[in-house]
Amino acid sequence: MQRAPVAIIGAPLDLGQERRGVDMGPSAIRYAGLEERLAGIGLDVADRGNVVTSEPEALAHGDERARYVSEILAACAELARLVEGAVREGARPLVLGGDHSIAIGTLAGLAAAAGQPGGVIWIDAHGDLNTPETSPSGNVHGMPLAAAVGRASEWFAHDDLTLPAVDPSRVVLVGIRSLDSHERAFLHESGIRVFTMSDIDRIGIERALREALDRVAGPGFVHVSLDLDALDPEVAPGVGTPVxxxxxxxxxxxxxxxIAESGTVGSFEVVEVNPILDRENATALTAVELAASALGQTIL
Incomplete structure (x- = not known):
């Protein structure tokens, strides 16, 4: 990444899954010293606050195939507006989740700013490629990448969301170790590149990431979405769906x-930090350290 200003945007959404606490993720990451860490490596940082989100206790589930989908899309539309605005002002969005459904808004905002779809490296234990028809749970945090590539468009259509937001041929999944059967079937036909943990064991993380960066490069934008459950639970215990x-x-x-060395990635997000499940804010601190590395911090 070039050292453009960084715009921190919080999205404390927890409607996409069933375990409470992930809405406190953005606050936990901030509390772990995010802004100070980024300023300490010479970055110009502006915290733009949080997207306003709804509380599940005040809402009806809606359709059990995609719980709270209307409220999630409304929050994502607001996030998309903030992300688009940051890009147009020359800043690099650093989005803090919340559950992974927020990525619908992040990617839609990037696509709106670019005027075309882009590419994404999706670092996650899960594929997040279910649709309401295929999801075993009805939890939208298992669907954001499906929405971003244009699957089940009738469910995710919203006047203020630019979807599809990414080109499947420029999508790479990294760290995958838990897929549902319908996700496997879609991946075989989609053109999406996948590096499972077994692949990483065989070829190493460096080769996997270099190939991923080559694959996602191109017009529009390049984004990285990091779900902390991509890390082993011993490293990141404070996540809702550890594997x-x-x-x-x-x-x-x-x-x-x-990612930082490549100079091609223009935005970054970290999601699924759940302080209720964490140990001494360790997962939030890890999120801060990884964001700093992605934005240019080096050992020497």
Whole structure:
């Protein structure tokens, strides 16, 4: 990334999943010293506050196939507006989640600013490619990438969301180790590149990330979306859907260092930090450290 100003945007949304607490993720990441860390490496940082979101206790579930989808899309539309505005002002959006459904808004905002779809590296234990028809849970945090590539468009259509926002041929999943059967079937036909944890064990994180960066490069924009459950639960315990066998601390840092070195990534988001499930804010602190690496912090 070039050292343009960084715009921190919080999206404390927790309607996309069932475990409370992820709405406190943006505050936990800020409390762990995010702005101070970024300023300490010479970045110009402006915190633009949080998107206003609804509380699940005050809402009806709606359709069980996609719970709270109307409210989620409304929050994502507001996030998209803030992301688009930051890009148009020459800043790099750094989006803090919230559950991963917020990525619909981040990607839609980037596509609106660019005037065309872009590419994304999706670092996650899960594919997030379910649709309301295929989801086993009805939780929208398992659907944002599907929405972003244009699947189930009738469910995710919104006047203020530019969808589809990414080109499937420029989507790379990294760290995958938990897929539903319908996601596997879609991935075989979609053109999306996948680096499972088994692949990373075989070829290493450096080769996987370099190939991912080559794959997503192109017009429009390049974004990285990091779900903290991509890391092993021993490293990042404070997530809602932990899966054993994830990225190590150093693998995650090297991935982010390579992202920074590439100079092609214009925006970054970290999601699914749940302070209620965390230990001494360790996961939020890890999120801060990884964001700093992705934005240019180096050891020497």
């Amino acid at each position: 054993k066998g994830g990225l190590t601390y150093r693998e995650a840092h090297l991935a982010c260092e390579l």
